[in-house]
Amino acid sequence: MPQKPLLITGFKPWGDRSSNITQQVLEDLRPELKRRGIEIAVLDVLYDAVDDFIASLKTRDYFNVISLGIMRQSAPPIRFETIGRKTAFKSDDNGKCPVFNAAAAAHYSGAPSLLALRDHEKLRGYDVGLSDQAGSYLCEYLYYRTLENVTPKGNAAVFIHMSNDDLSGKKQFLLDYLDALDIPRQEAPQL
Numbered sequence: 001m002p003q004k005p006l007l008i009t010g011f012k013p014w015g016d017r018s019s020n021i022t023q024q025v026l027e028d029l030r031p032e033l034k035r036r037g038i039e040i041a042v043l044d045v046l047y048d049a050v051d052d053f054i055a056s057l058k059t060r061d062y063f064n065v066i067s068l069g070i071m072r073q074s075a076p077p078i079r080f081e082t083i084g085r086k087t088a089f090k091s092d093d094n095g096k097c098p099v100f101n102a103a104a105a106a107h108y109s110g111a112p113s114l115l116a117l118r119d120h121e122k123l124r125g126y127d128v129g130l131s132d133q134a135g136s137y138l139c140e141y142l143y144y145r146t147l148e149n150v151t152p153k154g155n156a157a158v159f160i161h162m163s164n165d166d167l168s169g170k171k172q173f174l175l176d177y178l179d180a181l182d183i184p185r186q187e188a189p190q191l
Contacts, residue, residue, distance in 0.1 A: 005183060006038045007062040008174075009053070009146075011069055011138065014045030014093055021164045022068035025171050032175070036183050045138050047089075047098045054145045064114065064156045064181070065146055068174075069139035071161040076129040078173060080118050081159040083107050083132045084143035090136055098141055108147035111156030120180035126173055134159055 010022030026033070026040045033040055039062075043049045057065075071079060085107040086100050118128050134140040143159040150157045160177075162170050 005062070006036075006064045006066065006178075006181075007041065007057075008033065008038060009041045009043060009065070009067045009142065011043050011045050014138075017164075019164070020045075021070055021162055021167060021170055024167055025068065025162075025174055028167070029171055029174065036178065038178070038183065043138075043142070046092045046094055047096050047138070047141060048094070050138060050142050050145060051098075053142075054149055057146075057149055059150050059153045059155050062155065064111075065150060065158075066114070066177075067139075067142055067146060067157070067159045069134075069142070069159065069161050070164040071135075071139075074163040074165065076127040077163040077166065077169075078126055078128045079131045079161040080110070080115050080128065081131050081134040081139075081143055081161060082110050082115060084110070084134060084145075084147045084159065085140060086144055087136055087140065089141055092138065104148070108144065108151050110143075110147065110158045114156050114158035114181070117177060117180045122176045122180040123173070126176075131161070134161070 008026060010026045011020050012023050013020045023042045026042055041053060043053055086104055089097050091097050134143050139159060146157045
């Protein structure tokens with residue numbers, strides 16, 4: 001199987017939310033992402049779903065993993081998370097909390113190469129912030145578990161939080177981020 005350059009994850013809605021912008025962004029951009037050789041995974045907002053995803057993650061197939069999640073605040077509307085922590089997590093919709101090996105690292109840092117793109121000329125028009133607190137729920141858990149899995153293997157990962165509004169703006173941001181990452185857009189095949 002040829003190496004895939006990138007995997008992007010998002011989440012489905014949870015609780016009383018009717019939508020999750022990360023799922024909408026990925027589904028709307030699916031044809032474009034596929035043309036770029038990018039795979040996507042949209043996860044249920046459950047710790048078991050994250051654990052199953054991590055167990056199936058074949059890092060040899062990807063050299064970068066970008067995870068998207070929504071955040072409560074709307075300013076800035078896009079936030080790069082710098083650290084994934086092992087912390088006290090709140091229960092998911094099934095009432096479950098994750099359990100960690102006591103010897104597991106307390107935190108992992110996001111990939112500097114992926115975080116630095118925040119300052120790339122393609123992204124200068126966006127209101128983008130940095131954060132070292134991805135929360136105490138599934139976003140933080142996914143980020144921690146992804147970094148735990150990819151960091152020792154030399155792969156890169158980043159978590160990007162988005163406000164749950166401005167769908168067209170978030171789609172354009174992701175495309176511009178991919179351009180900054182030098183994942184070229186390809187023309188649709190002529191029929």
